[in-house]
Every structure is written in structure tokens, then in C-alpha cells.
Amino acid sequence: MDEQDADITEMVNATGDAVLHSPAYVREHEARIANLSTCVLTRIDECERTRATIAGFAFELRIPNLAVAAPIEAPDDRWYGREWSPGEFLLLHVDPNSEFAVITRPGPTSCRLDLAGRPMQLRRIAPGDPGWAANAYAAEVIGFLDDATHFWGQVVAPTETRRESLLAALATLERMSK
Numbered sequence: 001m002d003e004q005d006a007d008i009t010e011m012v013n014a015t016g017d018a019v020l021h022s023p024a025y026v027r028e029h030e031a032r033i034a035n036l037s038t039c040v041l042t043r044i045d046e047c048e049r050t051r052a053t054i055a056g057f058a059f060e061l062r063i064p065n066l067a068v069a070a071p072i073e074a075p076d077d078r079w080y081g082r083e084w085s086p087g088e089f090l091l092l093h094v095d096p097n098s099e100f101a102v103i104t105r106p107g108p109t110s111c112r113l114d115l116a117g118r119p120m121q122l123r124r125i126a127p128g129d130p131g132w133a134a135n136a137y138a139a140e141v142i143g144f145l146d147d148a149t150h151f152w153g154q155v156v157a158p159t160e161t162r163r164e165s166l167l168a169a170l171a172t173l174e175r176m177s178k
Contacts (some may be wrong), residue, residue, distance in 0.1 A: 022147075023147035023148075026144045026147050026148070027147075029143075029144065030118065030119050030143070030144065032105075032106060033106065033112050033119040033120060033121050033143065034112065034119050036106055036110055036111050036112040036121065037111050037112065038111065038112055038113075038114075039111035039112060039113045039122045039171075040111075041113075041164070041167060041168045041171050042161075042164040042165060042167070042168045043168065044062065044064055044165055044168040044169055044172075045064060046062070047062050047063065047064050047066070048062070048066075049061065049062050049172075050062070050063060050066055051176070052080045052092070053077070054077065054078060054079065054080045054092055054093075054094040055077055055078040055094040055095065055096055055149075056077075056096070057094055057096075057145060057149070057175060058175070058176040058177070059116070059173055059174060059175055059176060060172075060173075060174050060176050061169060061170070061172045061173040061174065062169060062172040063082060063090065063169045064165060064169060065084065066082065068084065069082035069083060069084050070082070070083050070084075071083075072089060072091060078093055078094055078095055079091070079092070079093055080092045080093075085158075087134075087136050087156060087157070087158050088156065088157045088158060088162065088166075089155070089156055090153075090154075090155050090166050090169065090170060091153065091154050091155075091156075092151075092152070092153045092170075092173075093150075093151070093152040093153070094145065094149060094150070094151055095149065095150045095151075095152075096148060096149040096150075106121050106123075109123060109124065110122065110123050113141055113171060115141060115143065115151070115153075115170075115171065115173055116145055116151070116173055116174060116175040117175065118143055118144060118145060118146075118151075119143065120141050120142060120143030120144075120151065121141070121142050121143060122139060122140070122141050122167075123139065123140050123142075124137075124138075124139045124163070124167075125137065125138040125139065125140065126160065134156070136156050136157060136158055137156070137157050137158070137159060137160045137162070137163035138154060138155060138156045138157075138163065139154065139155050139163055139166075139167045139170075140152070140153070140154050141153040141154070141170060145175065153170050153173075155167050155169075155170055
């Protein structure tokens with residue numbers, strides 16, 4: 001597989017590097033994402049909305065079967081997650097002052113997901129995909145909530161169908177006023 005054909009995500013130390021956190025960088029990133037095809041998502045059944053506050057940002061989203069999910073223990077308030085089993089979870093990260101930045105170069109398997117009013121990159125992952133060692137299905141969403149706040153979300157599930165259901169739940173994320 002040619003490197004240009006692959007979805008590439010790099011984690012870089014961005015401490016002191018104002019370029020990665022500048023509004024110009026965010027606009028450049030979002031321009032690359034805007035050129036991607038729009039993601040096709042599974043419909044989920046109506047369910048009650050839940051609120052989450054992550055790094056001071058208030059969100060609402062609809063998560064099916066939330067009552068049977070356990071909160072994921074997070075290192076700080078920049079994380080939010082729910083777990084149905086050890087290999088089935090939804091995890092979100094919001095970082096307004098990130099020490100690290102994720103630089104993405106979308107490949108042909110990426111698509112655009114408009115989330116919380118912003119264009120974000122979505123990449124679906126299956127067992128055996130390059131760079132993915134787990135025997136599970138996953139999806140990763142990367143973008144910005146504003147000109148400085150990085151957003152990352154991941155769903156992992158034992159089946160492709162369940163991954164798509166959790167991804168559809170993640171796609172209901174809406175930013176709320178405090």
C-alpha cells in the first residue's frame with residue numbers, strides 16, 4: 001500500500017508550537033476535511049439525550065443502551081467514556097490546551113462527519129487494517145470544536161454492526177451552552 005493511499009494519523013508534541021494551534025492551521029485542516037465525501041451513517045432508535053461536560057464544554061448526545069454502560073475511568077475532565085464490555089466502548093477527548101496535536105492526512109477510506117457544527121474526519125477501522133492490532137471494529141473522529149480546541153472520539157465494538165450503532169450515537173453529539 002502506497003503511503004499516500006493510507007489514512008495517516010500522527011501524534012506530535014506541540015508544546016510551544018503556536019502554528020499547530022493557530023486559527024490558520026485549523027482552517028487548513030478543516031479545508032482538507034471539507035473535500036472528503038460525506039459519511040453515511042446507520043440510523044439509531046430514538047433514545048433519551050444525556051449530557052456530558054468535557055474540559056468545560058457542555059454536550060448532549062443520544063447513546064442507546066446507556067443504562068447498561070459503565071463510565072470509563074478517566075485521568076481528568078478532558079475525557080468522557082462509556083463501556084458496555086471490555087471490547088465495546090465510546091470514548092471522547094476534548095483538549096483546549098493540548099500538549100500534543102494530532103495531524104491527519106486523510107486517505108481514501110476517510111469521510112467527512114459534521115459534528116458539533118464543525119467538519120471532522122471519520123475513519124472506520126476493521127480487524128487486520130494497517131496500524132490496527134485489535135480484533136475489533138473501530139471508528140475514529142478527529143477535528144476541532146473551535147479555532148483552538150482539539151476533539152477526538154473513538155468507538156470500538158466486537159462487530160461491524162455494533163460499531164456503526166455506536167458511531168451513529170457519537171454523531172448525535174451537539175455542543176450546548178453552559
